Amino acid sequence: MSEPVGPQEPGDAGGPGDAEPFGARLWAATRRYGPLCAGIDPHAALLDAWGLPDDVAGLERFALRAVEAFAGEVGVVKPQSAFFERFGAAGVAVLERTVREARSAGLLVLLDVKRGDIGSTAAAYADAYLHADSPLRVDAVTVSPYLGLGSLDPFLQRAAEHGGGVFVLALTSNPEGSQVQRARLEGGATVAQTMLDGIRERNAGVRPQGSYGAVVGATLGDLDADVRIGGPLLVPGYGAQGGTSQDLARMFGDVWDHVLVASSRGVLGRGPDVDGLRGAVREAREDLASAR
Numbered sequence: 001m002s003e004p005v006g007p008q009e010p011g012d013a014g015g016p017g018d019a020e021p022f023g024a025r026l027w028a029a030t031r032r033y034g035p036l037c038a039g040i041d042p043h044a045a046l047l048d049a050w051g052l053p054d055d056v057a058g059l060e061r062f063a064l065r066a067v068e069a070f071a072g073e074v075g076v077v078k079p080q081s082a083f084f085e086r087f088g089a090a091g092v093a094v095l096e097r098t099v100r101e102a103r104s105a106g107l108l109v110l111l112d113v114k115r116g117d118i119g120s121t122a123a124a125y126a127d128a129y130l131h132a133d134s135p136l137r138v139d140a141v142t143v144s145p146y147l148g149l150g151s152l153d154p155f156l157q158r159a160a161e162h163g164g165g166v167f168v169l170a171l172t173s174n175p176e177g178s179q180v181q182r183a184r185l186e187g188g189a190t191v192a193q194t195m196l197d198g199i200r201e202r203n204a205g206v207r208p209q210g211s212y213g214a215v216v217g218a219t220l221g222d223l224d225a226d227v228r229i230g231g232p233l234l235v236p237g238y239g240a241q242g243g244t245s246q247d248l249a250r251m252f253g254d255v256w257d258h259v260l261v262a263s264s265r266g267v268l269g270r271g272p273d274v275d276g277l278r279g280a281v282r283e284a285r286e287d288l289a290s291a292r
Ligand SMILES: O=c1ccn([C@@H]2O[C@H](COP(=O)(O)O)[C@@H](O)[C@H]2O)c(=O)[nH]1
Pocket: 039, 041, 080, 112, 171, 172, 173, 174, 215, 217, 236, 237, 238, 239, 240, 241, 262, 263, 264, 265, 266
């Protein structure tokens, strides 16, 4: 496998082969571009709205147009793996190309894939997404701690070895999540708080922030949790799911520097024109800056 190329120019958001840890690269990217992370979610309805067929060719045109529009406007993109996987191997090939193009354009790629399994299988998933030699190597992934936080150690290890990041689902933006995440363990702490505390321990002492993050939704109303984990917080639910910049300011004011606000449909709905997509990104960026 050929050596991947580095960032396009000094100060670019990142890219393959970066020696710096993910947490530091993300910190630099959000200082430069702000906290907005643009989702790449090729929903069938969005393909239709963009005048594209609901097939692999439509998928590819959609994803590459999104990369073109977002490069230089945001520091991070978040492709949603499910929308690529639904086209089988050809869809995954489009995902690989999308990731490659995005990273070559200086974007950090956070793949929303929500993986998790017993340790030995988790290690294979970690290799697939975080090993520098993998065709699907990204900068960071989302993972599910439902098999226990310790089951995610192979992801954390690969991330540490290859400059990657890992975002653990803690308090998700969907209403059903509270059934598990707000449940209380023997000592009285919620499941979510236990995950957040475990992530904080694993980030201890790393500045400006660790490479291990948590997913905490913008739609939760009251957080009722200590989200000071010394690492990044991926915050979905802004825009299409109803979370507002005021909600974000109220919930994350103390940890704003660590926040990465994801928006997919809220931005993508303004395509297919590159100018329309960039306009949506700029509006969201200003909205977030004004609410801070
Ligand atoms: O708690 C979570 C975790 C992940 N997501 C994902 O984020 C995007 C949100 O899309 P919008 O169009 O901005 O609503 C999507 O890929 C989800 O799978 C989430 O929403 N909540």
